Amino acid sequence: MKRFVRTWTARSSSSDSGTEHREDSPEAMIRAELEAFCESSANGASQGAEVVHLPKIVDAAESSPEAAKEAALRIRKYLADPAGTSNSAQYNAIMLMRILADNPGATFTRNFDAKFVSTIKSLLRTGRDLHVQGYIRQYLDILEQQHSWDENLKLLLAMWAKEKTKTSRGLNKSPPIPPRSYNMPASVSRPQRNALPSPEELAARIEEARNSAKLLTQFVQSTPPAELEGNDLVKEFLDRCQTGARLIQGFIHANNPPPDEDTLLTLIETNDEISVAISRQQRAMLKARKLAGSASPSSNVNSPSPMAASGANSPAPALSAPAPVPAAVAPAPPPPSTRPDPAVVELPNTVMTGGRLPGGTSRYEYNAEEFQVRNPFADDYETESQSTRPQDPHTDRVRFQPAEQGR
Template sequence: MDWSLVFQICDVVNNTETGAKEARKLLQKKMLAQNPQTQVLALELLDALSENCRDKFQSQFAAKSFGEDLDTLASSKSNDNKVHGKMVQCLQNWANQFGFDPSYAAVRRVHDNVMNGVPPSTGGRRNMFRAPPVPRQDKPIARDLQQPPVDPLGDVELAKNNAQLFSQTLSFTDPTQEDITKNELIQEFYTKCQTLQRVISGHVQTCNDENVIAALLEANTELLASFKAYDEMLERRAFDEATTNSRTLHHRGTEKEYYVGSNESSGSSQGHNNNKSTPAPHLIPADVSAQADPFDPFGDANEANDGPSSSNAEPKVNLPPPLMPQKLHE
């Protein structure tokens, strides 16, 4: 086995969220393949991942489907000697790792049956495909000849290039300013990457070359990283919209409270002013310096006028002297 390749696969498993599950599902199918060499390689990789990726991969052995497929492999009467020997070796290693943990009871049960020579309970090999029951390998030869030749490595390069372009396009876009679901270029790359991921998954299920499988897993990891960046941008836009809506509602509520408070203050001030008494009007005293009647018969025409003169006063009239009483009888 190429251990540099094994460590490369371990890095993919440890650095991605779904890497462990995808690797387990792939190797689970490979250990039931028709080719003994492929079965041995699958068991070796499972054992290597259990040793080097315990935190990420060990929980995958508790999967119900894995226990069922492992029991199918152990109960098969047509197993190659190399496959059987490798399976026994792996079961021993896994039994030592898991002990009697009830989560891995299926693996422990297969181990005990193989070690003790207990006949399988299924009565024969369970079909590796539950639905439909037709094995994947049983395809007409003529149909295979009519299919165009596949190029896994070419699809790997194509998938990597599209994943990189997709990620770069996302990095130059601000999701708070633009809706990426309506961006034609981003949606085009998104659709291409989805299609290429399905192509890569198909190659992984049918390929037996360990070097090609590693390249396929690496390309799939880059595609998953671009999808994760896309999903994070969608979440960021949704959060920004929710924050904006919350601020708008808060601002409207504040304005409404201010308007109600202003009306209450205005009404209170008006009522307070109405309770105040109206001040009395200011009385203007009469002019005590009114001009004397110039025709006063008892006035002295020679008396000097001590009052202030005015340029606008009327001209002074010379009146005859007053009459003096005279004695009529002496």
């Protein structure tokens, strides 16, 4: 019996610590990448360096259910020891838990067993970092609202419902706030605005804002344009960036006490990082909407466009080269006698001495007499009288009177 107990204890401890896997296996890869992601701040890595590990973690969890189980085990270990784990590592572990719950989804959430739920419950009760507490509570609320249908989350959501009930009872039993004295100024009872939090909380807020900006940029770059608008992670981190931007701007304008020069510079740089991340997300959304609007349905591929159908932009056909008409629908040509000749040019009817006979069908021939214009200064009467008078062949001779002839 003792041997059986020792064997069972050894197996359970080995299952908790994890078995050895090949270096190229998905289990070994997800263990190394998850450790690098959660402990990036403790290892002195630059801000946002942990983002490069996310695609490898998600790919490994999708490719192997054992790798997803290994990820759940490692996340539980980071959350099981709040005293021995840094706040940034716990925060990153919760963030990774949130990402893997959506992708691959059920392959990961099926590992939320009683040990995992007990670890989350202990973190809610004994966690010392308020930032981590608020983040895990926010995530549990989202799971309760959006993933209540998931059978793998029943234990976790049942525990969270009980914890919320206890918390609400504790708040209801809190001592009432004494009424404000009339001699006390009203500004004392109001919460102080434009005040900086404690250095620990301020550092946690700045770190959260920077991580949210880096993760939003990473998700925008790794998400296809067609899936960008409906991606829950992009929406979530966009909301977090907008909330963080409001908090950081409030800290920048704080005057009770005002931030020192180094803190103010850090706040301004953090605000710039958030603004850049939000701007990139908005540009990506605009580009995705343009691509979705330019894509036409398959039924309209072979149909002519309205511009082409209306002929608004189509060039006018040349007169010398008309479009050919099919023989089946072409009309019979008119007889040659009634067919007008395109080379005949009809001149305008002007006032002339002569004219053309109407109804002529022959080609026009040039006649100089038709273009003789009557002289307005000509003496028509004298011309007519001379034309009617008989011509005397001796008219050019000099005539003498009879008196002169007798001389």
